[in-house]
Amino acid sequence: EAQVTQNPRYLITVTGKKLTVTCSQNMNHEYMSWYRQDPGLGLRQIYYSMNVEVTDKGDVPEGYKVSRKEKRNFPLILESPSPNQTSLYFCASSSLSSGNTIYFGEGSWLTVV
Amino acid sequence: SQQGEEDPQALSIQEGENATMNCSYKTSINNLQWYRQNSGRGLVHLILIRSNEREKHSGRLRVTLDTSKKSSSLLITASRAADTASYFCATTGNTPLVFGKGTRLSVIA
Numbered sequence: 001e002a003q004v005t006q007n008p009r010y011l012i013t014v015t016g017k018k019l020t021v022t023c024s025q026n027m028n029h030e031y032m033s034w035y036r037q038d039p040g041l042g043l044r045q046i047y048y049s050m051n052v053e054v055t056d057k058g059d060v061p062e063g064y065k066v067s068r069k070e071k072r073n074f075p076l077i078l079e080s081p082s083p084n085q086t087s088l089y090f091c092a093s094s095s096l097s098s099g100n101t102i103y104f105g106e107g108s109w110l111t112v113v
Numbered sequence: 114s115q116q117g118e119e120d121p122q123a124l125s126i127q128e129g130e131n132a133t134m135n136c137s138y139k140t141s142i143n144n145l146q147w148y149r150q151n152s153g154r155g156l157v158h159l160i161l162i163r164s165n166e167r168e169k170h171s172g173r174l175r176v177t178l179d180t181s182k183k184s185s186s187l188l189i190t191a192s193r194a195a196d197t198a199s200y201f202c203a204t205t206g207n208t209p210l211v212f213g214k215g216t217r218l219s220v221i222a
Contacts, residue, residue: 043212
């Protein structure tokens with residue numbers, strides 16, 4: 001079954017404590033991306049990756065890091081989380097062939113206190 | 114670089130009625146896609162319309178695209194309570210998807 005899996009699904013953490021949200025896809029997609037969703041702001045892209053070892057900033061990259069060492073994985077790293085990073089995070093992946101239909105993970109609820 | 118803008122932001126209708134949502138965008142596109150999101154869940158792809166298409170159907174969904182006006186509409190016919198969700202349009206140009214802020218649809222039984 002085609003899947004984008006992200007973990008953890010729910011996390012409460014404290015300011016400054018580094019955390020990583022993992023994302024894995026089993027569709028051999030070249031493109032992967034992270035979004036955050038906040039009330040009234042829709043989905044905003046944090047970082048994206050067009051292929052292994054290729055990453056680019058999205059609209060709201062500040063405070064986040066990513067890596068793409070393998071095609072299937074695209075972890076999101078918060079080196080020093082702050083309360084304004086409390087949000088719902090989505091990982092997504094897509095083939096770069098025609099259509100660009102994106103498959104989403106189920107989301108990770110992150111609360112930084 | 115948010116591009117798609119849905120209208121209205123919120124829509125409330127009775128079950129059985131049709132629901133129409135609109136999306137406007139700013140730059141040239143390769144295709145436009147509509148997604149659905151149930152509260153707090155991931156987005157699910159509904160339908161894709163290419164820039165050289167004007168209308169597309171999928172079950173109770175009808176999508177139109179007017180590239181001259183840079184706009185698209187999503188029509189859900191004979192709505193059901195289960196259609197209650199947020200709906201997003203997203204466009205692809207030379208880079209992958211850019212999402213709008215969504216229309217929240219409430220279908221009242």
